[in-house]
Amino acid sequence: MNFKLFINMLSSPSRNVIKNNSYQILQKTLVNCKSILNVGASTYTVLGAGFWRFVPQDSHITTLDINPDSGADIICDVISIPVDNNSFDLVVCQASAEHFEDLDLALREIKRVTKNSGYLYFTVPFLQGYHADPSDFRRFTSQGFIRKMDLSCIHHGISSGPFSVISWVLRDLMTFGTRGSNLYKVSRMFSSLVFVPISYIDFIFPRTAAYERNACEFFYLFQNS
Numbered sequence: 001m002n003f004k005l006f007i008n009m010l011s012s013p014s015r016n017v018i019k020n021n022s023y024q025i026l027q028k029t030l031v032n033c034k035s036i037l038n039v040g041a042s043t044y045t046v047l048g049a050g051f052w053r054f055v056p057q058d059s060h061i062t063t064l065d066i067n068p069d070s071g072a073d074i075i076c077d078v079i080s081i082p083v084d085n086n087s088f089d090l091v092v093c094q095a096s097a098e099h100f101e102d103l104d105l106a107l108r109e110i111k112r113v114t115k116n117s118g119y120l121y122f123t124v125p126f127l128q129g130y131h132a133d134p135s136d137f138r139r140f141t142s143q144g145f146i147r148k149m150d151l152s153c154i155h156h157g158i159s160s161g162p163f164s165v166i167s168w169v170l171r172d173l174m175t176f177g178t179r180g181s182n183l184y185k186v187s188r189m190f191s192s193l194v195f196v197p198i199s200y201i202d203f204i205f206p207r208t209a210a211y212e213r214n215a216c217e218f219f220y221l222f223q224n225s
Contacts, residue, residue, distance in 0.1 A: 014164040037064060037091045039096055059089075107148070124145050125140075126216065129169060158215045162216065163205065
């Protein structure tokens with residue numbers, strides 16, 4: 001584990017609760033994916049880090065981000081990706097769809113660059129706190145996003161649970177001052193120390209219907225058509 005991920009894990013109010021059997025399904029399904037596009041590549045997320053252990057290690061990953069300082073291979077808005085149709089076996093979009101200003105155009109473009117019968121992997125928030133990067137436009141229930149995609153959903157489930165929601169909200173409520181100020185930094189550190197541990201209950205709490213109804217985030221694997 002690299003240092004940046006370790007620090008993010010300590011301060012993040014969200015826990016990755018994707019089960020091993022789900023990762024095994026993803027790994028088996030994606031075994032022949034050699035060309036991969038990572039959309040929103042500068043979004044270094046604790047929840048999404050585990051996914052990359054299950055993609056083929058000999059695959060070629062192309063990164064895309066709108067941020068010119070991200071170091072991505074392709075710097076562009078996702079509504080206009082400068083690559084040919086049917087270019088990638090797999091397109092990955094983790095913790096980014098909520099930030100797309102025009103989601104319909106973004107999804108159409110993502111589908112266009114995905115090969116026919118290729119795959120699209122998303123993580124999308126449901127009951128997750130507002131986080132502008134630089135903006136934050138939407139949330140989806142699991143059924144809502146599946147309908148929005150209008151593709152065959154091979155597998156989906158909870159990627160972050162309800163106690164991550166509680167942790168997120170309490171940490172945010174107890175952070176004061178303007179971002180970057182000393183008051184903000186001190187209160188953020190204190191609130192993280194106090195409330196982030198709540199999120200670990202997600203690992204041990206039974207997967208009841210209420211657990212899913214109040215999830216923080218869902219993951220989805222679609223097949224393009």
